[in-house]
Amino acid sequence: MLRIDKLTKRFGDNIAVNAATLDVDKPCMIGIIGRSGAGKSTLLRMINRLSDASDGRILFQGRDITRLRGAEKRAWQAQCAMIFQQFNLVPRMDVVSNVLHGTLNRRSTLATMFNLYPTEDIHRAIDILDRLGIAAHAAKRAEALSGGQQQRVAIARALMQDPAIILADEPIASLDPMNAQVVMQSLRRIHEEDGRTVIANLHTLDTARRYCDRVIGMRDGRIVFDGLPEQLTTGVAREIYGADASFSEAATSTEIDTLDAPHPVPRRAGATA
Amino acid sequence: MLRIDKLTKRFGDNIAVNAATLDVDKPCMIGIIGRSGAGKSTLLRMINRLSDASDGRILFQGRDITRLRGAEKRAWQAQCAMIFQQFNLVPRMDVVSNVLHGTLNRRSTLATMFNLYPTEDIHRAIDILDRLGIAAHAAKRAEALSGGQQQRVAIARALMQDPAIILADEPIASLDPMNAQVVMQSLRRIHEEDGRTVIANLHTLDTARRYCDRVIGMRDGRIVFDGLPEQLTTGVAREIYGADASFSEAATSTEIDTLDAPHPVPRRAGATA
């Protein structure tokens, strides 16, 4: 389905992503972990075509994504939604409009400028918001929402794109543990219920272990680990993080056990659904 | 030396300072404490003649300060330096120039207009800065300094005035504990080494206890306590702060015990020096 082949990104002398190779043959939920500066964001941004690769290819169902230009490139972006650490919503616009931005690629420029979205799109947006539990805020400005709610709006926008792949770049890094959990659960659900591929950059090991079917570790631009969460031992983690013996997993943890009770999400249950 | 006699200040119906009476017969370090709005700042501002008293008198060595006008008033202000919570420096001017403002009253207007100060004044300013440990910043702009350094510049300006009295209006309220300590130690030293009277508004009990020879408590414009720091029991404090039983001194504390070690300043040692 998605094949990444020796993908490389250079910024001047600095190699941000170094010949990354990856194969995703069926929809699954992938977590990418690694130190700050390891190249996680750069990798996702290349997949979404927010930045161009220096070398290598991305193939999706046989098509070379790296070659797409103009309208074709934008069509690919519509197919491959992206969620950002800082949500990247339009803060002064209402929530529904932000969600409807997911349909921009399908609608004519002029129509979207005059807010001429079809009613069924509007209703679908509300449905999606409802699915994420924030339909009640539909008419509010995005900036009036809490971080966790904003991130769910961002997810709703992604869903509105009806994408094959959802990329999430540290979706919970600026959220408190409570909200982080809600957001990760939403992503997991989307994967499980809709069968979409989700690739998420995560900065904590336990989140990756808990929600993902497959974990990829990056270090200095290279993919140094690719396996099941179970294989992610402390030793492996140390290698990924390049940490010395003082490395303690707790330092990267955001888990809140006490909060788990009301929403018992099975740990990696339905991983192959 | 300094006698304040039924000093009163009214702002419309509001009485900010209500018949405050105070006698300072020898140079000492006085702390004034009290709730926000108790009238501490107003009292100091009247002494410096930044604002006029509505009633009562201030006598300094027998002269009635409240009556002074024009040049005489300014001469008094030169004799009675003031330090502010927000430093009140000229941020765009360099540190030495700011210190030299302390000589404005003594020098001819014309010369000062063109920034022409005698060399010996400049040297003295640098000496004072050195005494306060910030001579190295002499040529920098005041705004480029940290809060604690700026406050020390303000103290240097005060010292440049060669004043009999130094008034300090919450000199450490906008500083972090570390800097607060340095500034309070400087004031204490000035008192001890130069024998100048220092009157400081303080918002924490422990600072007052630690650095002052005498503590004055104000409440609703009245002086409700005047005694030695030892007499300042929690009960008295409660009365000054008008707090209920939940009052805890810790809430007003900025003490950093660990930092005390390198600079062992004797608690009220030499209080009568």
Add this chain to the structure above:
Amino acid sequence: MTDLTAGQGELARIREDYTALTRRKRVYGGILLILFVSLMAAGFHTADDRNAGGFVDGWRRILDYPAEVLTEALEKSAQLPGHLVHFLPALVETLNIAAAATLLGALGGTVLALLSTRGLAYWPRLIPLFRRIADICRAVPEIVIALVLIFVLGGGPVPAMIAIAIHTAGALGKLFSEVAENASLKPVEGLESTGANWAQRMYLGVIPQVGPNFVSYALLRFEINIRASAILGFVGAGGIGYELRNAMSWGQGRYDEAAAIFLLLFVTIVAVDQISDRLRARLTHGARAGVTA
């Protein structure tokens, strides 16, 4: 008091450095002051010398002209309301020139700004080109474009409108671009990730952020453009300026008309100034000003 202070040698160095710095500052400041004063003096002397009337004599006659105008206007004050009504259409034309030019200029300025702002530009490589275009639009005085266009298009409001619009596009292009530079790129990137095209990204991602500032600057420009439009009328582009010039240059005998036109123009300029001042305060300070207002 020892531990904090610098060593004796160190202190001497600081003193020396500072004295040197002060001396340098004084020298530079002195040179600058002398330079400025002598430039002003020499400039004034040259201007006075090349002027027909001297500066010293002129003051005595400064009120001659207003007195002449006012005397006549007062004599014929009964005709004033008639004149005011008569010249109202010309005033409306002047306002229309200013408004249309501001509108067109603001649209052009927005496009120029978006094309010449780092991070937003459609063709990032062409940013310097669009910047230069804005600079040139800004640098050409309106009168130049207007006079050239009058030659081709004939007199009337259109050349003035085009001339002012071009200048406005340049001026606002620069200001807008400064505002847009400070806009957050996050929403833009968010929209880009959904496959939105450039126009959609700008319209949905940037304009909502910068809109109030843009409108505020455009209002300020409108004030300026009313004056510009009146001046262009003075050199042949219709509107109230044209009427004013005819009345003024006829002189004695039509000063009442001149006074009426002047009154109209003055009141309009002051009124628009005041209104736009308030509106702009509202726009840039948002709700806070609304509360205190």
Add this chain to the structure above:
Amino acid sequence: MSTATTDLDLIHLKHQADRLFTRKRLLGFGLPALVLAYLAYIFFAFDMPGLAARANWDNGRTLVADSYSYKTHVTRDNRSGAVSVAVEGERKGTWSDGQAPEWVALGETTVIDLTGGHIVRFGPETVEYDIPGYGTLRATPTRTQGVVTELPPGEVPDWINQSKNRISVTTEAGRLTVTRNRSEVFRYFAGWELFWFTLDSPYHGLSPAELARRAANGEAGAIWHDFWNNAMWRHGDVAWAIGETILMAFLGTFGAAIIALPLAFLAARNFNPLAPVRFAVRRIFDFVRGVDALIWTVVLARAFGPGPLTGALAILVTDSGTFGKIFSEALENVDAKQIEGVQSTGANAAQRYRFGVIPQITPVLLSQVLYFLESNTRSATIIGAITGGGIGLLLTQAIITQKDWEEVAYYIVLIVLMVMLMDWLSGWLRARLIRGEAAKPRKRRAALQPDPLLLP
């Protein structure tokens, strides 16, 4: 997946969203619709449809062609028979008697080669014009019967304009006009004629290398003199005019700033407790600003006469109002803490202003003044056109005369360069004098050095 809300709620929410979007659409359409409606009104109010008809594109073409090309006139006085050759038909561009460029052969019959096979012959009686692809045209000016013409057979083409007393022929090679009194040929050349030296200068037509050689041999002064006093382009006068324009802007702007500063204190709430005085000063500001430089120019022209001083004073008066307003606003925003700090040392009022106020407002003041310096350069161009001074006058006069479009183009280029120069200068001064304020983070190097030019 269980939904968080009931279906009923959801339907309600959808309705709400529908209403929201109806409202947004109305707004989204309403604003552009208003703008469009206004522009449509302007379209008709300004008679744009008629404009297309009135517009004279020939004029446009002449203008554009003339701005990069020039014409040389060859004129025969039909009474005396004398032939003269002059650049742009001007006296100062006339070839001295018996002299002519190589494409004109003077003689009993003067033969003018317009290239491309176009040949005009001024005979003793008859003027002949060989037009390739058309034939030869003959015109004989007579005392009594006007201009007798003889055209090749066939219909008269529209590039021949013929009447009893006059014929004119316009081809791509040039133009011929014959009236009873004179016959005239224009030939067009690219470039700006005689830009460096006029015909009477010994340096006319010399190559740059040759000029450099002569300059090295001690003729530099003479060469410069001939260039600077070129009668056609008058480089010296143009330079003076530019200087005058900049001078007007400079004197006006800084003079206004000097006058406005003390007055601004009177208009600022925190420096002048007397409300009536404040009000009066503010109204004075509004008045001088509202009257506009244009009117001040006219008023002052009576007192001071034409010239740059009048223009400078007009800018000064208007900008005093503008600066007064800006400065007093800046003064009302000053931080009282600094003033109080200075006051607490026993400083007097002058010292308080000098150290408590001036350092605070200098950046605002200076950047505004410098910004206005640039924009006033443009104003000075316009004001010069009214009071008679500077490049503005040269430009408007050149435009009004409507023939020297190359000079117009030249002046426009100079004006644009002048304004851009002032723009750059004002930006440079801003960055240099107001450290931290104007210096962009890009120019970090400059921001780090202690800046000796700093004013306060």
Add this chain to the structure above:
Amino acid sequence: QEITEFRIGILGGENAQDRLNSNECLREKAEELLGVETKLFAPADYNGVIQGLLGGTIDMAWLGASGYAKTYLSDPEAVEPILVKVNNDGGYGYYSIGFARKDSGITSLADMKGKVFGFGDPNSTSGFLIPSIEIPQETGASMTSGDYFGEVKFTGGHEQTIVAVGNGEVDGGVTWADGLGAWEDGFNSGALRKAVDAGLVDMNDLVQIWQSKPIPEGPFVVRKALPADVKVKMTGLLASLKSMDEECAYGVLQGDAKGFMPITHDAYQVIIEARKLKSN
């Protein structure tokens, strides 16, 4: 009574610098004669020179008849006429000429009914004052827009009128000419001739539709407040200019002319009356 400098104002429809250049010789001669610095000023329009004379910042100028009338009406004590230009034919008059485009079919004032009419500068004698009085006498209607003509405009100057007619922006306009020579040359001198010489219009495309009665040439005026000897010296200088320096006289008088003759205020009484008539 002494003067410290002498200032000559120049008006007329030429490039500002050209005007200054062609009067430079006069300036040099005046400077030599008066012994004080002499300067030339070329304001943008008639009004600039007139304001200078009224304000005392210009000492001498060659005004149009209407301009003189305006100066006199504003302040009778400001200036006095000294000399007037005499044409080659001995007269000192010229004409206001009405003209239109040939292809518009307009051949007379009668055809202009309901059309757009263009004046030049309001202070011009031939471009406004005289036609605005004589034309209504012929048409029997006022010059208000919509009365006889559809619209009446000021184009700003003679050159602009010619271009405006050429463009069809106005249907007919008035400008000045000496009335001598042939139409197809644009007469011997005048605004039309200059436009023809510049290649701006083709006289074949234009027709004359009207001609005024002779208009007196405008006077050379000096400020009354000047010392008597300065006035005498300048009058003498101008009067002998043609014999002293023909080239210079050509430049100052803007073409061939016989010379100067003395003139007094009375010669312009008619114009002054006319101007009063046009004021409200």
